[in-house]
Amino acid sequence: xxxxxxxxxxxxxxxxxxxxxxxxxxxxxxxxxxxxxxxxxxxxxxxxxxxxxxxxxxxxxxxxxxxxxxxxxxxxxxxxxxxxxxxxxxxxxxxxxxxxxxxxxxxxxxxxxxxxxxxxxxxxxxxxxxxxxxxxxxxxxxxxxxxxxxxxxxxxxxxxxxxxxxxxxxxxxxxxxxxxxxxxxxxxxxxxxxxxxxxxxxxxxxxxxxxxxxxxxxxxxxxxxxxxxxxxxxxxxxxxxxxxxxxxxxxxxxxxxxxxxxxxxxxxxxxxxxxxxxxxxxxxxxxxxxxxxxxxxxxxxxxxxxxxxxxxxxxxxxxxxxxxxxxxxxxxxxxxxxxxxxxxxxxxxxxxxxxxxxxxxxxxxxxxxxxxxxxxxxxxxxxxxxxxxxxxxxxxxxxxxxxxxxxxxxxxxxxxxxxxxxxxxxxxxxxxxxxxxxxxxxxxxxxxxxxxxxxxxxxxxxxxxxxxxxxxxxxxxxxxxxxxxxxxxxxxxxxxxxxxxxxxxxxxxxxxxxxxxxxxxxxxxxxxxxxxxxxxxxxxxxxxxxxxxxxxxxxxxxxxxxxxxxxxxxxxxxxxxxxxxxxxxxxxxxxxxxxxxxxxxxxxxxxxxxxxxxxxxxxxxxxxxxxxxxxxxxxxx
Ligand SMILES: [Zn+2]
Ligand SMILES: [Zn+2]
Numbered sequence: 001x002x003x004x005x006x007x008x009x010x011x012x013x014x015x016x017x018x019x020x021x022x023x024x025x026x027x028x029x030x031x032x033x034x035x036x037x038x039x040x041x042x043x044x045x046x047x048x049x050x051x052x053x054x055x056x057x058x059x060x061x062x063x064x065x066x067x068x069x070x071x072x073x074x075x076x077x078x079x080x081x082x083x084x085x086x087x088x089x090x091x092x093x094x095x096x097x098x099x100x101x102x103x104x105x106x107x108x109x110x111x112x113x114x115x116x117x118x119x120x121x122x123x124x125x126x127x128x129x130x131x132x133x134x135x136x137x138x139x140x141x142x143x144x145x146x147x148x149x150x151x152x153x154x155x156x157x158x159x160x161x162x163x164x165x166x167x168x169x170x171x172x173x174x175x176x177x178x179x180x181x182x183x184x185x186x187x188x189x190x191x192x193x194x195x196x197x198x199x200x201x202x203x204x205x206x207x208x209x210x211x212x213x214x215x216x217x218x219x220x221x222x223x224x225x226x227x228x229x230x231x232x233x234x235x236x237x238x239x240x241x242x243x244x245x246x247x248x249x250x251x252x253x254x255x256x257x258x259x260x261x262x263x264x265x266x267x268x269x270x271x272x273x274x275x276x277x278x279x280x281x282x283x284x285x286x287x288x289x290x291x292x293x294x295x296x297x298x299x300x301x302x303x304x305x306x307x308x309x310x311x312x313x314x315x316x317x318x319x320x321x322x323x324x325x326x327x328x329x330x331x332x333x334x335x336x337x338x339x340x341x342x343x344x345x346x347x348x349x350x351x352x353x354x355x356x357x358x359x360x361x362x363x364x365x366x367x368x369x370x371x372x373x374x375x376x377x378x379x380x381x382x383x384x385x386x387x388x389x390x391x392x393x394x395x396x397x398x399x400x401x402x403x404x405x406x407x408x409x410x411x412x413x414x415x416x417x418x419x420x421x422x423x424x425x426x427x428x429x430x431x432x433x434x435x436x437x438x439x440x441x442x443x444x445x446x447x448x449x450x451x452x453x454x455x456x457x458x459x460x461x462x463x464x465x466x467x468x469x470x471x472x473x474x475x476x477x478x479x480x481x482x483x484x485x486x487x488x489x490x491x492x493x494x495x496x497x498x499x500x501x502x503x504x505x506x507x508x509x510x511x512x513x514x515x516x517x518x519x520x521x522x523x524x525x526x527x528x529x530x531x532x533x534x535x536x537x538x539x540x541x542x543x544x545x546x547x548x549x550x551x552x553x554x555x556x557x558x559x560x561x562x563x564x565x566x567x568x569x570x571x572x573x574x575x576x577x578x579x580x581x582x583x584x585x586x587x588x589x590x591x592x593x594x595x596x597x598x599x600x601x602x603x604x605x606x607x608x609x610x611x612x613x614x615x616x617x618x619x620x621x622x623x624x625x626x627x628x629x630x631x632x633x634x635x636x637x
Pocket of ligand 1 (some may be wrong): 075079097180181182184583
């Protein structure tokens with residue numbers, strides 16, 4: 001009998017009869033944890049445990065603790081939800097039901113919106129399906145068979161999906177009478193799912209397109225253990241309270257209007273936060289030797305053709321015509337920056353040449369995906385391009401890593417997770433070029449002793465990249481920064497420099513952004529702090545509160561002293577009770593209150609009260625100013 005050699009996660013190897021299923025392998029090598037395993041990775045492919053192996057391979061069993069394991073777990077939960085909905089609402093037609101970063105959803109076409117009672121009933125039915133421990137069975141069909149199947153089931157949306165497919169062979173997963181068009185993989189049986197909770201329902205256009213029908217999207221979450229589910233639900237509650245859209249309204253930071261959906265309107269207080277981020281960014285980049293530039297908002301179509309955006313990104317671009325020439329509003333800053341580069345003939349002595357731009361870009365996001373500052377149509381990217389020699393790449397990447405970590409720390413993000421993405425199937429450039437660039441990025445991370453997750457095949461088509469994910473106070477991770485090596489743009493734009501040999505060469509180009517989108521980053525910062533921004537970012541840093549009308553003059557002098565020292569202070573002139581004014585300053589999330597009454601006026605002192613803290617009396621104003629300025633300089637470090 002022929003055998004296969006499998007290399008397991010711990011690098012041990014073992015031989016098995018060819019044709020053995022992964023589930024059987026698992027029961028042989030690790031029977032104790034078999035119940036926790038949801039799927040497997042065989043070489044680089046995630047697959048069902050029912051799959052058989054007929055060649056030598058690396059096998060890694062995945063549990064809920066793995067990122068890919070979670071995806072399989074949640075996607076399987078979505079199937080269970082769809083089965084429950086079909087059983088309770090037989091006329092419902094199925095849209096799509098993927099796993100998302102935090103849970104899963106499924107879209108349903110139903111005549112009426114699901115009520116909270118409906119959700120409860122669906123959840124109850126899901127628990128029954130889980131208890132029955134039904135096997136999820138994969139079936140391979142050709143397109144025609146699949147069409148017949150979904151036609152009989154009346155699943156018109158699935159038929160549309162089939163029309164969009166190019167492959168001739170599709171897979172269908174089923175449990176009980178339920179069947180779904182799906183690539184998989186899935187958990188072996190419904191009993192693998194532990195504790196589920198449906199979180200809510202929202203309208204969602206089919207394919208995210210507002211010209212299409214509105215489907216009902218049910219969101220859910222599932223965990224292997226009940227305690228994990230409870231903790232997650234508590235965090236969701238907290239996240240709701242911290243929703244930046246809500247805080248943005250409450251604290252008068254920004255607004256959105258139907259006159260320009262997805263385009264943020266910054267109010268005075270929001271713009272103060274925004275400006276702090278900008279000033280800080282500019283200061284650090286000047287210090288690091290970046291040249292800061294600004295390029296036009298609109299550039300002619302020829303440029304976008306040259307950059308490749310016209311062919312690959314046109315759907316998301318806003319276009320217009322000036323003097324009979326087509327123009328587009330920039331969706332990215334790079335092409336404009338390259339025109340500045342090409343304005344000079346650079347020498348290798350000028351390298352590394354670092355050019356930064358806080359560039360406002362516009363991208364047509366579909367209406368349905370717009371979400372506060374997190375998903376907008378207009379935002380500012382903190383873009384920069386580094387042009388250098390191949391042997392300078394490593395040092396430059398290290399420099400950017402240092403800068404990224406310094407910035408995230410200043411905003412109070414101590415936990416940063418790094419991912420390295422390598423060559424995708426569709427890509428340009430030679431193997432040698434890719435190999436060298438990937439190795440350089442690896443070496444840079446190693447030198448900085450940064451642990452990273454590898455995403456094989458997830459790089460951009462034009463080069464490998466490093467991504468930074470910051471973790472907020474609710475343990476949510478947000479991808480913000482990125483460092484990307486680009487083999488494409490220098491070619492497309494025929495960039496050159498004069499080398500030490502006097503000949504012309506192509507420079508290496510690195511794109512990097514650290515905030516990513518400034519708007520989104522501010523949204524993340526607001527939620528991270530629940531609106532209680534650190535002193536350096538707070539739009540109003542101090543509010544001066546006179547105990548009564550009699551102390552208004554002294555309060556005014558005090559306010560002037562603070563503002564003269566560059567502190568953003570304001571005076572509460574209202575004729576209200578002390579308690580009310582203090583509470584109001586707290587709900588407005590002002591970091592410090594300066595309280596002045598008779599005693600302070602006679603002594604020439606002030607009382608300082610920290611947000612959510614104690615009051616300290618008899619302080620000299622100079623001391624207060626010194627203390628505050630120290631804290632501002634420390635940022636959130
Ligand atoms: Zn599926
Ligand atoms: Zn760029």
